Amino acid sequence: TGVAMMKFKSPPVNSLSLEFLTEFSISLEKLENNRACRGVIITSAVPKIFSSGLDITEMCGKSMEHYTEFWRAVQEMWLRLYGSSMVTVAAINGSSPAGGCLVALSCDYRIMAENPKFSIGLNEAQLGIVAPFWFKDTFVNVVGHRIAERSLQLGSLHPAPEAHRLGLVDELVPEEKLMEKAAAVMAQWLALPDHARQLTKTMMRKAVLDRLLAHREEDIKNFISFVSKESIQKSLRKYMEMLKKRKS
Amino acid sequence: TGVAMMKFKSPPVNSLSLEFLTEFSISLEKLENNRACRGVIITSAVPKIFSSGLDITEMCGKSMEHYTEFWRAVQEMWLRLYGSSMVTVAAINGSSPAGGCLVALSCDYRIMAENPKFSIGLNEAQLGIVAPFWFKDTFVNVVGHRIAERSLQLGSLHPAPEAHRLGLVDELVPEEKLMEKAAAVMAQWLALPDHARQLTKTMMRKAVLDRLLAHREEDIKNFISFVSKESIQKSLRKYMEMLKKRKS
Amino acid sequence: TGVAMMKFKSPPVNSLSLEFLTEFSISLEKLENNRACRGVIITSAVPKIFSSGLDITEMCGKSMEHYTEFWRAVQEMWLRLYGSSMVTVAAINGSSPAGGCLVALSCDYRIMAENPKFSIGLNEAQLGIVAPFWFKDTFVNVVGHRIAERSLQLGSLHPAPEAHRLGLVDELVPEEKLMEKAAAVMAQWLALPDHARQLTKTMMRKAVLDRLLAHREEDIKNFISFVSKESIQKSLRKYMEMLKKRKS
Secondary structure, three states, rough: OOEEEEEOOOOOOEEOHHHHHHHHHHHHHHHHHHHOEEEEEEEEEEEEEEOOOEOOOHHHHOOOOHHHHHHHHEEEEEEHHHOOOOEEEEEOOEEEHHHHHHHHOOEEEEEEEOOOOEEEOOHHHHHHOOOOOOHHHHHHHHHHHHHHHHHHHOOOOEEHHHHHHHHOOOOOEEEHHHHHHHHHHHHHHHHOOHHHHHHHHHHHHHHHHHHHHHHHHHHHHHHHHHOOOHHHHHHHHHHHHHHHHHHH | OOEEEEEEOOOOOOEOHHHHHHHHHHHHHHHHHOOOOEEEEEOOOOOOOOOOOOOOHHHOOOHHHHHHHHHHHHHHHHHHHHHOOOOEEEEEEEEEEEEHHHHHHHEEEEEEEEEOOOOOEEEEEEEEEEEEEHHHHHHHHOOOHHHHHHHHHOOOEEEEEHHHHHHOOOOOEEEHHHHHHHHHHHHHOOOOOHHHHHHOOOOOOHHHHHHHHHHHHHHHHHHHHOOOOOHHHHHHEEEEHHHHHHOO | OOOEEEEEOOOOOOOOOHHHHHHHHHHHHHHOOOOOEEEEEEEEEOEOOOEEOOOHHHHHOOHHHHHHHHHHHHOOOHHHHHHHEEEEEEEEEEEHHHHHHHHHHOOEEEEEOOOOOOOOOHHHHHHHHOOOHHHHHHHHHHHOHHHHHHHHOOOEEEEEEHHHOOOHHHHOEEEHHHHHHHHHHHHHHHHOOHHHHHHHHHHHHHHHHHHHHOOOOHHHHHHHHHHOOOHHHHHHHHHHHHHHHHHH
8 A cells, every 4th residue: 555554662651762763763664765665654553552652761871873873864854754655654652751742743644542641841941951953943843833832831732632622633543543644644635646745745844954954963962961961860769650650 | 996907818728938938027017117007916817827947848949048038037037026025916817836826925915716626746856856935935935845845846736725724825705706806805904904915925935035046157057057057958858759649 | 938929019000110110020030040049920919900011201301311211120130031931920900001911911820810801912903102122032932923913903802701702811810819719820830850941941941032032222222213203203192192091
């Protein structure tokens, strides 16, 4: 059918580790180069979670080299996904904070299971960290400046119905109909001639993609200097401990 | 009353041919230079259609010189209409795809007959072509980035009620009340002092107008190289044949 | 509690005179430099009016030096308020035209008394004057381009329910619950770590702040040349007389 399915399967919470991001980017590159593949549906094989976002262990007590490699991998994933010439549909079958939300925002269309226990948002501020400017740009392109400003400052995680009301996701469906709906949406998008659709997508997204490309090294330095701060390391460690306790 | 009425009357579907565009621009220029004229209502004298957009016969099997002249006329019309110092109200009494939608988007206010059989949108992608960046800029200024991105990629034609929900048109009224409503809206806008209103309009639209002015020749070259492609010529011919069949 | 309360008290209508603006900026600076202060709630001590906007007497029949000093004070107030690192909540307990609306738009969150007799908007065009570009930028960041374009051209004053529908204010509450609600919202925003929230706010607002900083002298010159015009002086005098008559 020309449609690939990517199912995130990195239990317990599909954290975006260096390994995960590298595999994700390689998979996207392969699909991009495969002329038979015109679209990709991204979903999760882990119950209740789409992706929990960047893997905090990659940001704690590691070397400068590691931070550099990790952040470059985060950038690479986004550049490939947001700039993909394929039709990308996010079938969000669980919660999707921070980097998980970025993955969803970078797709062409977002369908979410209508379970109000599932939430989505760029909640970095809650952890004492700041979403990078290209997370913000992607967010503003989807929900507009006003909603992005408030949501980012509050680090809001929006329950599915609210996310839908804000335009953060395009559609809600009962969880059992999620994949069926994703396939139907994909078919609708693939009915268009690829070339015109791809050029149109590039026209819409180029300014924001170019902004990271022009400031990529600066953005890495910025991440390193931020993550190296003792205060940030402390709050990340605290957050990890809280997560561990919650699990046990 | 200081209000002019422009009724598109180029049956069967008010195609924006080179001749039509040239006359349209000259009329706008005359009204602009007429100090007695403060506003213009744009509507159609052809039943069920506001304007079907750019005349495809102008883009098929013609010379480079012709393409250049045609595209310059499209640009000219938009620069005059989007940059008009008059109050411009579109009374959309029929369908309005592609270039027809651009005409409506370039006005200050859009009132549409609430007939759900009438649709409006920048559906270029459906024909395998790409809306120029300044069509896109005009669209984004009206409906925002998210709605524009999806609508342009899908080449959507939105039925009147949906167009209203998306903000693509400002108001729906029963068709028989369209002109009355347009006159009332015009009166409301003309109650403001011209000078302040005009400077405000310029402030809002200058960035987008300047972008085409700075890239006008590039945009013409881009159009020519695109329309000269055999694949595009083929899909335009196919589309024209479909239109002919539909008519007969 | 780390929260300051600023109550505008300059009867009859809290006009933003040179003196008022200077005191406002000094107060903001003091709070900004006070590490114990993390947020400020801005409201009015004058019944039925939040602020009537810039004091027109400062713009009528004064010297160039005065106009320069006055306009610099308007800029200064906005730069401090829009760029404040504190959480700023507007508790809008009355009408708020023009500069009064700008004060509200510059806060992080706007709660308005749900009285439909109270209205808010950038109504400069009604007076024959043009809102400066940074009023416009602030407005666009809150309500988007389309709503800003129409509202600014028409110089609309939106009754509270309409202002809420347009996104100009975030929330409506009965007037007697306004302060209670403002305190609750403030507590919600202060639950976030200051540093991340402040950096996020800067990221969202820097482009618009930088634009005025880069064109500050030009903007002053522009104001002076505008306000010095005999036609503008005439329409401001007429407006002031109308206000005086209305009072008596």
